[in-house]
Amino acid sequence: MPSPLVSVALCTCNGEAYIEAQLASVLAQTHRELELVVVDDASNxxxxxxxxxxxxxxxxxxxHRNPRRLGVNANxxxxxxxxxxxxxxxxxxxxxWSARKLETLMAAIGDADLAYGDSAVVDSTGRPTGNTLGGQRRMVRGRGNVALAFENSVSGHAALFRNTLLTQALPFPEGVxxxxxxxFAASQRAGVVYVDEVMVDFRRHADAQTRIGHASRGGxxxxxxxxxxxxxxxxxxxVAALDAAATRPWPGREAAQALSRAITDADAGQRLMPLWQALLRHRRALYGDQALASWMALRLGARIVGRMRRARSPA
Incomplete structure (x- = not known):
């Protein structure tokens, strides 16, 4: 059977310093049935x-070129x-990208909606830092993970997903x-597959447009x-992810709505007990059928409360 067509969606914006190396790595993929769709966001x-x-x-x-700048999500x-x-x-x-990235993810995705791998962190010159994204976080997989609103480990640059996923994922909600x-959408449908293999050199630098940036150099x-x-x-x-999930026809929408309300109330200074109760009541929606779902829900609660306290103490 012929290999399925994979569309590589490359978004650019003032990327002259690095774009040649990325173009070369995409075009060198061992999965040859691909199209490279480049959408430039008004580069100058x-x-x-x-x-x-x-x-x-x-x-x-x-x-394709945007006449005006749209921003990352819209682009x-x-x-x-x-x-x-x-x-x-x-x-x-x-x-x-590694040359076998698309081939590996295509072989792994099976019936799932999304597959992703690990990434090696490199500096602006491409020099390895010795770190991987998988070494810094818990790499999620499976189905029914409302916890992806809090603990998402899927980076777009390391992922492959079915085009049909867009029917439920679009439009992208504000603030997410x-x-x-x-x-999140894939976990609510046919699930997420993780391949424990480094497939991307993920470049961290001061001009990156993604959320993962440099720490402040101040005091x-x-x-x-x-x-x-x-x-x-x-x-x-x-909370934005939970609110958006509560409006979609997803299995976890009831849990998303309850957790959003509990977090908002707790953050407004009300009692924390309803938050803990909501986390435990919806632990299966958060973590699927994992044996440690209760413990993981309590750990998530501690993380949420810690973030609330940190947010109130800037000095």
Whole structure:
């Protein structure tokens, strides 16, 4: 049987420093049935010129340009709408993929809606830092994980998903990153598969557009303020994801609604006991049928309460 077409959705914005290496790594994939859909978000550097030059050499590249800047989520939503493949692989402009990334994820996805792998963290020059994203967080998998609103480990640059997932994932809700939302949607449908293998050199640098950036170089007051701000953002994003999930025809919508209400009330200074009760009552929706679901729900509660306290103590 012919190999399924995979659409690589590459979003760019002022990426001239790194885009050539990423283009080369995508075009060198061992899964040859691919199209590379590039959507440029109103770059004002040489990014478009570099992509146009590559497109003249390889017919698989399509270039689309936004007349005005849309931002990360909206740009990826447009890129996905232009993809023709049965499977879609989001792509950032500043990473480098291993040659077997698409082949490996295609072999692993099975009946699931989304598969993803690990990423090695590199610096702006591509030098390894010795860290991986999988070494810094719990890599989720399976179905029915409302906990993805809090503990999402799926990075778009490391993922492959079915085009049909977009029917339930779009539109992307406000206040939630597109890749975390896709993983949430996949967990509520046919599930998420994790492949414990490094497939991407994930570049961390000062100009990155993603949420994972550099720590502040300031002194203690700056560090405390940054930690308080990050805690507040984490809480806001988690509640936004829960609120959006409560409006979708998903199995976990009742749990999402109850948890959003409990967190909002607790954060407003009301009693914490209803939050703990909601977490335990909906532990199966949070973590599926895992044997340690109760313990994991209590651990999540401690994390939520800790973020609330940190958000109130900027100094």
């Amino acid at each position: 550097d040489r990014t478009v010129e570099i992509v146009e030059e590559a497109a003249r050499r390889d017919h698989r590249i399509q270039l 990826f939503a447009r890129a996905f709408s232009l993809c023709r493949g049965d499977f879609i692989a989001p792509c950032d402009q500043d990473d480098v 990153w597109y890749d975390g939302w896709l993983a 203690a007051p700056d560090r405390h303020q940054r930690r308080a701000r990050e805690a507040r953002q984490w809480l806001a994003m988690s």
